[in-house]
Amino acid sequence: MIRLLAVAALLAASPAVAAPPPVELTAPGPQGSLAGTLLDPDPTAPLVLIIPGSGPTDRDGNNPAGVAGGPYRQLAEALAAKGIATLRIDKRGLFGSRAAVADPNAATTAGYADDVQAWSKVARAKTGRKCIWLLGHSEGGLVALVAAQRPEGLCGIILLSAVGRPMATVLREQLKANPFNAPILAPALGAIDALEAGKRVPAATLPAPLQPLFADKLQGYWIDLMAHDPAKLIANVKLPVLILQGTRDIQVSVADAETLKVAQPRATLALLPGVNHVLRPVASDDRMANVATYADASLPISPAVAAAVAGFVKPST
Structure with a gap:
């Protein structure tokens, strides 16, 4: 209730x-x-x-x-x-x-x-x-x-x-909800897909605005977080x-x-x-x-x- x-x-x-x-x-x-x-x-x-x-x-x-x-x-x-x-x-x-x-x-x-x-x-x-x-x-x-x-x-x-x-589902939704993310949305969603599957993505290959979010040092954290339901x-x-x-x-x-x-x-x-x-x-x-x-x-x-x-x-x- x-x-x-x-x-x-x-x-x-x-x-x-x-x-x-x-x-x-x-x-x-x-x-x-x-x-x-x-x-x-x-x-x-x-x-x-x-x-x-x-x-x-x-x-x-x-x-x-x-x-x-x-x-x-x-x-x-x-x-x-x-x-x-x-x-x-x-x-x-x-x-x-x-x-x-x-x-x-x-x-x-x-x-x-x-x-x-x-x-x-x-x-x-x-x-x-x-x-x-x-x-x-x-x-x-x-x-x-x-x-x-x-x-x-x-x-x-x-x-x-x-x-x-x-968390992967929520993060996708958050990124899609902000219209300012349109230019970087495709690589962002690709990074989330990889991390959700337990795979790392070299941050240097991502657009500059995404590199702090998916920094190499944080990717283990993201992989762990996305493993929980x-x-x-x-x-x-x-x-x-x-x-x-x-x-x-x-x-x-x-x-x-x-x-x-x-x-x-x-x-x-x-x-x-x-x-x-x-x-x-x-x-x-x-x-x-x-x-x-x-x-x-x-x-x-x-x-x-x-x-x-x-x-x-x-x-x-």
């Missing part, structure tokens, strides 16, 4: 809880420590681990490729105001977790899932909780699904703007699942959320009207206006996101 009314109702929730001080935590990584920030307003409340999306996205949700304003930090603070704890983390090899692996480009989905399991153990040991919730944003949703195949210590998962189809993974999840999807997300579609729901009928699907991929409200379907919100550090995220998460992990909220 699509819980549009439930999300709206939660916006008038209970009074805000005083902001807790951030606590820096570490977890064991393959070669060094992983780093994260805990906000814990109530040790009896649920704890949500926020798993970052693709690329060099930090624990706050910022990305040097064009995302500013800390959408994950804003979400963590909004959840803390509702009495819900969060742990947001840096990915292996990046930022505070740079010592965890020598080459962040060699990361795999399974490796990220191993890190989530390490964080689950640390978070439960540090806070005394019996289980934690996983919230995976974008590519982090796929990581959450892989991690949830080993459910010990997990309460459930929240898939926020997460793909529901194989989110629908098959979610079908095997026995934990409670919330699928959250903004209706103005230009990177992941409502169709992805619906595909996940079909594959796991017990999951709860909630659409967030007017919310885009970086969790911000967008007033129209204008693509350029949507993209402009990514780098605008002054923009707050939609309150509907925290309301929906809170309503799922803490139904009394």
Whole structure:
């Protein structure tokens, strides 16, 4: 069932809880420590681990490729105001977790899932909780699904703007949706076909605009990512699942959320009207206006996101 009314109702929730001080935590990584920030307003409340999306996205949700304003930090603070704890983390090899692996480009989905399991153990040991919730944003949703195949210590998962189809299918759709890609579309689709088949494509043979996307050092990552089918993974999840999807997300579609729901009928699907991929409200379907919100550090995220998460992990909220 699509819980549009439930999300709206939660916006008038209970009074805000005083902001807790951030606590820096570490977890064991393959070669060094992983780093994260805990906000814990109530040790009896649920704890949500926020798993970052693709690329060099930090624990706050910022990305040097064009995302500013800390959408994950804003979400963590909004959840803390509702009495819900969060742990947001840096990915292996990046930022505070740079010592965890020598080459962040060699990361795999399974490796990220191993890190989530390490964080689950640390978070439960540090806070005394019996289980934690996983919230995976974008590519982090796929990581959450892989991690949830080993459910010990997990309460459930929240898939926020997460793909529901194989990444190759989604990437093709994203590239076709932007009319400016027309001159490079054929070689881009050819590269995706090759990577999906497990074959590398020398980046130097591709048009210059495609070389950063399909850099030689990233192709192992793409091959690994394209090998996973989110629908098959979610079908095997026995934990409670919330699928959250903004209706103005230009990177992941409502169709992805619906595909996940079909594959796991017990999951709860909630659409967030007017919310885009970086969790911000967008007033129209204008693509350029949507993209402009990514780098605008002054923009707050939609309150509907925290309301929906809170309503799922803490139904009394």
